[in-house]
Amino acid sequence: MKNVVLIPLKYLLGLLGILLISCAPVLFSPGQLFDIRLFFQTCWQVLTDLLRPAEWQLNYRVPGTFDMVDVSFSHYLSGPYLYSMPILIAALLFALLLSYGLAMLVMLSKGRTKPIILQSTKVLESFPDFSYIFLIQIAVVQIYAVTGYLVLDFYSLGGDLVYLAPILCLSVLPTLLFFKLFVLLFEAEWKQPYVDLAKGKGLGNTEVLLKHCTSNVLKSLFYQSKSIVWLTISSLLIIEHLFGIEGILYYLRSDFTPKGITFILVTVFTPFFLFYAFVELMINKERIERNAVFGKFSLHFLDVTQLRSLISSIFRRERKETTKIFPKLRSVFLSRLKITIPSLIVLGLFFISLFYFLFFDDQVGQTQYLYADDGTMLSSAPHPPSAELPFGTDPYGYSIFQQLLVGIKYTIAITFIIATVRIAAGYIFGFIYVFYLNNRIRKAVTSIADGMHFLPLSLLVFILLVPVLINHGDWTTTLTERLAIQILIMSLIVLPITMSSIGNEMNETLKKEYVQSSVLMGGSLIWILVKHINPQLWPKLVLNWTQHVVQVLQMFVHLGILSIFVGGAASQDGAGRLIPEIYELSGMIAISREAFVTQQFWMILPPIFVFMLLIYCFNTIAEGLTQKKPVSVPVKKEKAVNAQKPVETGIARFTRLKERNDIG
The missing domain is CATH 1.10.3720.10 (MetI-like)
Incomplete structure (x- = not known):
């Protein structure tokens, strides 16, 4: 009965999250950046519209025109x-x-x-x-x-x-x-x-x-x-x-108004939430709760003696491992080829793109027309692949090969940053989730995290990034500011999920008997975190990091198709599409619909292949991390020596014992 009552509460929490996300674009409006007062006014207005059925309507743009009905x-x-x-x-x-x-x-x-x-x-x-x-x-x-x-x-x-x-x-x-x-x-x-x-x-x-x-x-x-x-x-x-x-x-x-976004997201969220909520109710899913030991014992945050012990052990470990770092790296390289080879491929692509910037200043050539030796025009942009243009050009005549050389480093670097920020923020807030939140707040966070699984992540990011990265006039923000806002949005949009996931992993470690014994013996919070939780959590964090890298790469593809590019894009007079501020792989995906209709696949196959190669490499790395290294059992030398002795037959042994008895 208690779980039945909780379903409406969880649904309301999900609606609250949708309302906040739908109104969040006003925080990034030009000239009103991070206007908290305007944000809450917009939330209140949308909430009042939700309570009035007469306001339940959307604006529809007639295809091929600018008419709105x-x-x-x-x-x-x-x-x-x-x-x-x-x-x-x-x-x-x-x-x-x-x-x-x-x-x-x-x-x-x-x-x-x-x-x-x-x-x-x-x-x-x-x-x-x-x-x-x-x-x-x-x-x-x-x-x-x-x-x-x-x-x-x-x-x-x-x-x-x-x-x-x-x-x-x-x-x-x-x-x-x-x-x-x-x-x-x-x-x-x-x-x-x-x-x-x-x-x-x-x-x-x-x-x-x-x-x-x-x-x-x-x-x-x-x-x-x-x-x-x-x-x-x-x-x-x-x-x-x-x-x-x-x-x-x-x-x-x-x-694309807060009210319209809210209505549409609610229609996507509701059926999946109700289905999963009632099925979970039927099979009585048990929630993971914090260990009872930490409800009875108040842990002190830090102990000076334990801190000294931690610092000294870190320095001893560093001195010990410094002398063995090169043999250890060689051993890892040879024994974990499933991790090292795809890692070298990713690093190789990144440094090739970086060297192109250092030696050629990210030049991208433009070829509007190709002419024969007699001066007659052979073709106009877009040009298919040829000896002069290995991967062809885009509709504006820019070399696709050179765009790849320029954009790979931005895609890899920003993907790494977003995945790292996600894991770091999830770790910090997961620590707070486990040790400092009570059961009610943790259940609310878990409900919000579960609800986000029924909202399209790419659509949420699209909603938040449109006012930041699409410009129809003069930019009011710098490129660095837009990149920082984009990284922040794409990182924190999954914070409830990463916080809940990492927090539950920490909680599983807290249930170990040796951790409970450490608590009873006076271990501080930092001691338990460093000595017990982190060693168990670190491999899973690395695995989660690779999975987030793959997810971010897929999201870049989705956003590129919807004309949301890294660093932003501006509309220019006479241009049929938005022009990216920097050359980056997702910007090359934007013409996929045109290529889909015109059969000019050479314009998007190269960036698709690069995305595929990166995703394959990180999937292989994740697979290598999940595979356990085989444990080799050493053979004792004594057993090896004994194995080389000749085996004494029964007749020889009987003769030797008889001779001994006769001498005696």
């Missing part, structure tokens, strides 16, 4: 909302069924089939999600060229609704993620004793997987599916944009 909220729900949501739900269900079938196939396969499928999955997972649209389109075009039959329609024009192509494209990424999760859960269940018991009774592998393992796996799959749903909702927005679907994203960009 009012659309009732009921029309939005019955029209674009019921167009987008079935695509999302159908893609998730199709991904779930397909991934389950593939996981069963892998578990029942023998020989090299399993590793080949798993390796192929890791490669496919490295593709940015929207790139599957181009792969599927190329396949459809080839089928049409051979058979004359158009398998799929790829664009929504003149009110025609397309379903099959968006569902297939949207389902690729969740299929890969569900498949990976199914395999991990099945492998864990396959080691349980009941599996051996079932086999002993004569059940086959297929029957054990279907009747026993599947039912045990579904519960864990349900809890971990939130992150997959979270990523799929973000991908839906990109699918809508590339297919020309007038769905949720189109209406949000038409009515």
